[in-house]
Amino acid sequence: MAKSTFEYVKNFEVDDTLLPNTWIVVRLDGKCFHKFSDDHNFAKPNDIRALKLMNYAAFTILREFNDVLMAFGQSDEYSFIFKKQTTLHKRRSAKLLTTMTSKFTSSYVYHWEKFFENDLLKYPPAFDGRVVLYPSDENLIDYMKWRQADVHINNLYNTSFWTLIQKGKLSPSQAEKRLCGTVSADKNEILFQEFGINYNNEPEIFKRGTLLMRQNMLFNNKAKNIIVDIHDDMLKDKFWKQHSSLLSLKQKEINLYNGPTTDIISEQTSLIIE
Amino acid sequence: MAKSTFEYVKNFEVDDTLLPNTWIVVRLDGKCFHKFSDDHNFAKPNDIRALKLMNYAAFTILREFNDVLMAFGQSDEYSFIFKKQTTLHKRRSAKLLTTMTSKFTSSYVYHWEKFFENDLLKYPPAFDGRVVLYPSDENLIDYMKWRQADVHINNLYNTSFWTLIQKGKLSPSQAEKRLCGTVSADKNEILFQEFGINYNNEPEIFKRGTLLMRQNMLFNNKAKNIIVDIHDDMLKDKFWKQHSSLLSLKQKEINLYNGPTTDIISEQTSLIIE
Amino acid sequence: MAKSTFEYVKNFEVDDTLLPNTWIVVRLDGKCFHKFSDDHNFAKPNDIRALKLMNYAAFTILREFNDVLMAFGQSDEYSFIFKKQTTLHKRRSAKLLTTMTSKFTSSYVYHWEKFFENDLLKYPPAFDGRVVLYPSDENLIDYMKWRQADVHINNLYNTSFWTLIQKGKLSPSQAEKRLCGTVSADKNEILFQEFGINYNNEPEIFKRGTLLMRQNMLFNNKAKNIIVDIHDDMLKDKFWKQHSSLLSLKQKEINLYNGPTTDIISEQTSLIIE
């Protein structure tokens, strides 16, 4: 029963250290979430409970891993961006990837009830994940813009699609046909002209997704570092100028938060006040 | 808001297709499970509820993924072995790794109550994972033997250690000192001479871990394929001869199961009978 | 001028160790050899001097690297197969790849005159290379068959093409047109019926490429290990049965060579006799 006879099999493990001085992005996606959302009667086109659960699961990641700089989520996907110089798990790819995937999944299941209350989780969901490296700040910013542009495109489509079905009484295939070939302006027009819906007034969490990052808040004149959930427009360069210290290595200046007190924020501030 | 301007960032994703015609092993490990098991009052040296939950989570994987040939678990780790010729997710490494990690984690949290009943899960646990390739059957068999030899070594140590504490009233550091430098025979002797414990009579799930695989069972003279949880001695070549069709590509002959009806088995047979 | 300030850049080098217990194949290909062969007036469809130079360059590799088990070449490409258990350069991919590429290129230029005599090398040629891993003997054998089948297909085509031009007085585009859509039997027929050429009688080095491997030869009743250049039919399983010890790890029995004394062989035997 000499363990050492077999231990040579350890040599088949490969080194998967990620290139230093690059931005590490881990993106998670719900597996078969089309079916999962049907099975759990998610509201269409957006279920606020489901989005809040996603955000909360991501929040638990940022709370636990100081090396995660920010996270951006929409629908059933979430991206986690590590600090550029992170040496967490020696930058080993599989270790970082699975830790994020497992912790997120675990939190999603664990905190389900907090958001869905009596609508029970019928079976365990799963997320898959990938790691992507971005060498420059510009590449990373374009990644963030890419994901947020994706929210816009999908949400405008989905809002139009489900409005045509729910209020316009079209069948799904009729709605699809109606939207085929339309551009953004057309969809805005349909929503406004036919259903009196001004897309601009839709909730920002739907239109822009959610960005989690650390900012300062004042408590009795002392700045405390908290994780905030915001829905800012990352497609505008103004955003990146405002948050220029975020991507810089020195990161001396942390922006002061002056947005609304969300559930995620109040959970943290209640602990500070105590 | 042209998504296409940013879409170039997709080109930074790398192809991680795994070498064809090799055994793919995904091994998961509990993260900080020393603390987790303390926080949840796991019995020492083995908590049968925790082991059964691990096995059940692994069982849900085999039930869902026909391309997982077998799985072996012990303590807070589980290894999943894919069919050698699997093309699941096009053999993409991150996809296979995260799917296993996420599904296992999700099941672990979801089914906690089934095994721990009123002992609530206090916070979401996490598992990390890795992928290893083994080119030959011999390498794979040595991998399985390596993990099972590990169970033996750890369990004999832990059984001795905790017996010295629980029955021998030693402190942890005294127990550690007592065992320092001892070989297997010494530990067996301590258990037997001082505490009347015959290590050979310890439950096989503790001594050997659990192997999940598919076998046939007869129902009304018809063979039905079920997933069985067994504790056979994989260190003996006899085991691999008996299961030679398991690793062969043809796999025409599936062994007939004639062991006890475990919970995992009865859950499946109850569905067949209905 | 502290070197240590900059030495961190070494950490950007990645580990590229190749999976143990797999067959490592390095295949080299001439770069722009269409132009190179025109510039050096290579005979069409085969230039025996060019093929012999390729073989000789490969021979210098086998003579120098005992860990190269065999090599197979045709036209402007050569494949080198390492012993399965080789630990040369710790199995680091780039190291093995570039060593083979550089040594082969170097020998090709250095020994040019030996084969081309007064036809001078007009400029330095280049070869590119790749590394491929094969887990099983069957995969490796299929690789060798793949390359040899390629020789057959290309050579039959090229022989027909150039015969139509050289003896049939067709233009290249007429010859191409004539061969378009033909199968092997058609090409054999054209060669035989129209030009009286029995393709089977073509030199084996043209039809089958060249395999370099180590065999034994008797000198004064003592077996000496030499590198032989042969043109056997590797598509036949008989070949692999005859050479079964080649791929086996034990490799106790080395076949006794009883073919013709080629230039490569006589270069070695002359040294033994001295």
Added chain:
Amino acid sequence: MAKSTFEYVKNFEVDDTLLPNTWIVVRLDGKCFHKFSDDHNFAKPNDIRALKLMNYAAFTILREFNDVLMAFGQSDEYSFIFKKQTTLHKRRSAKLLTTMTSKFTSSYVYHWEKFFENDLLKYPPAFDGRVVLYPSDENLIDYMKWRQADVHINNLYNTSFWTLIQKGKLSPSQAEKRLCGTVSADKNEILFQEFGINYNNEPEIFKRGTLLMRQNMLFNNKAKNIIVDIHDDMLKDKFWKQHSSLLSLKQKEINLYNGPTTDIISEQTSLIIE
């Protein structure tokens, strides 16, 4: 003889595309050049013929591959830096690596006589190579500084070592002992006090290695782009300021060369004038 039966082996080739938007560095090193330089009676500590051959081989690379931005060489090593946005060979690692290695080796052997004249090349030399990625300009600059600091350290040591032997009549082991534990200042002192050698007056090609890059030269008032071989001090930030356009993506301003007309330069200018 169906080739297609075996063609599946192509699927074992892996995609080795290098991360976009990173600096690709290929570094070549002479294999066993200690022995090679002895076998060819290289002058010690520096053989100007050998250095010029290295530079010339590198020059043929820059002349042929417009995507190679610059190259830096010393002793028996040479580094090639590709343009950051290069898509040569689709950024496939093995392809870039072997093309550089093979072309360099080929040129080295081919042009040997040009520099060594009647001192014949006794056997084919070899170089190995590696690929390293650098995400930022700062990382790349530090790489260049690292290699040039290396020249300084090695050359001061070697100059002292061989002076102690050649002029001081010490044995190699005595010279080694004498230098053991000395810092740069000590070595400068030994050279100056004992042998009247002012290290600062040593040729810059020995002290700093050779950098190849493209600059403009005026011919009849027209700027022509030529490859220059210079020995500037890259450890000074002044150098990188002067050549800031080199690393920038736009690279509109190309520096005007005003150094000496080296052999490499005159070879190019003679073609322009003709």
